[in-house]
Amino acid sequence: xxxxxxxxxxxxxxxxxxxxxxxxxxxxxxxxxxxxxxxxxxxxxxxxxxxxxxxxxxxxxxxxxxxxxxxxxxxxxxxxxxxxxxxxxxxxxxxxxxxxxxxxxxxxxxxxxxxxxxxxxxxxxxxxxxxxxxxxxxxxxxxxxxxxxxxxxxxxxxxxxxxxxxxxxxxxxxxxxxxxxxxxxxxxxxxxxxxxxxxxxxxxxxxxxxxxxxxxxxxxxxxxxxxxxxxxxxxxxxxxxxxxxxxx
Numbered sequence: 027x028x029x030x031x032x033x034x035x036x037x038x039x040x041x042x043x044x045x046x047x048x049x050x051x052x053x054x055x056x057x058x059x060x061x062x063x064x065x066x067x068x069x070x071x072x073x074x075x076x077x078x079x080x081x082x083x084x085x086x087x088x089x090x091x092x093x094x095x096x097x098x099x100x101x102x103x104x105x106x107x108x109x110x111x112x113x114x115x116x117x118x119x120x121x122x123x124x125x126x127x128x129x130x131x132x133x134x135x136x137x138x139x140x141x142x143x144x145x146x147x148x149x150x151x152x153x154x155x156x157x158x159x160x161x162x163x164x165x166x167x168x169x170x171x172x173x174x175x176x177x178x179x180x181x182x183x184x185x186x187x188x189x190x191x192x193x194x195x196x197x198x199x200x201x202x203x204x205x206x207x208x209x210x211x212x213x214x215x216x217x218x219x220x221x222x223x224x225x226x227x228x229x230x231x232x233x234x235x236x237x238x239x240x241x242x243x244x245x246x247x248x249x250x251x252x253x254x255x256x257x258x259x260x261x262x263x264x265x266x267x268x269x270x271x272x273x274x
């Protein structure tokens with residue numbers, strides 16, 4: 027009986043140590059496993075994620091004609107989990123025709139089962155005609171008075187000009203500062219109460235007469251004009267400095 031009891035105690039003690047060793051191994055394994063999962067991203071990994079988000083915006087957002095897009099990815103918390111993805115990072119966003127100043131891009135690595143949302147600030151610039159020097163009301167704009175400048179679309183939402191020919195030769199209706207964007211309401215190619223040439227066009231035939239503009243207008247605008255000879259009031263399209271074309 028004494029031998030059996032001792033044998034039992036030894037066996038029980040061995041099993042207890044075995045369970046303890048197994049539990050210890052499990053704890054160590056879990057610690058290592060979760061340490062890998064929660065390992066903070068390296069600066070290089072964060073930079074790769076930001077670059078992927080930036081490229082996504084530049085390649086998917088429709089670029090305006092003659093304009094340019096600048097995409098700046100937001101800051102990413104260095105504590106986030108990321109890995110050196112074995113394949114190229116996947117990117118996506120909900121809107122590829124975004125016109126706002128911010129886009130959120132999803133960057134993910136399916137193989138390593140992680141994903142991050144990266145905010146990207148977007149700036150769209152358009153070429154618009156601006157003043158090269160201070161200009162006074164009533165002055166006639168010349169080629170030396172204007173230049174083409176890239177203007178942030180989000181800061182300028184009014185209607186400007188994209189061609190020098192739309193502005194040169196027109197009269198200023200208000201003072202302008204150097205660098206100001208010249209808007210349609212700032213100038214008149216045809217000015218109210220001033221004399222104009224009315225061109226009546228029908229097919230290949232064209233007849234010209236004199237008239238008086240009743241409204242201001244820029245190139246392409248429709249304005250009212252009075253025929254000085256017949257006193258009739260008609261509507262025509264501004265086609266040049268002090269020139270209105272009426273199609274019959």
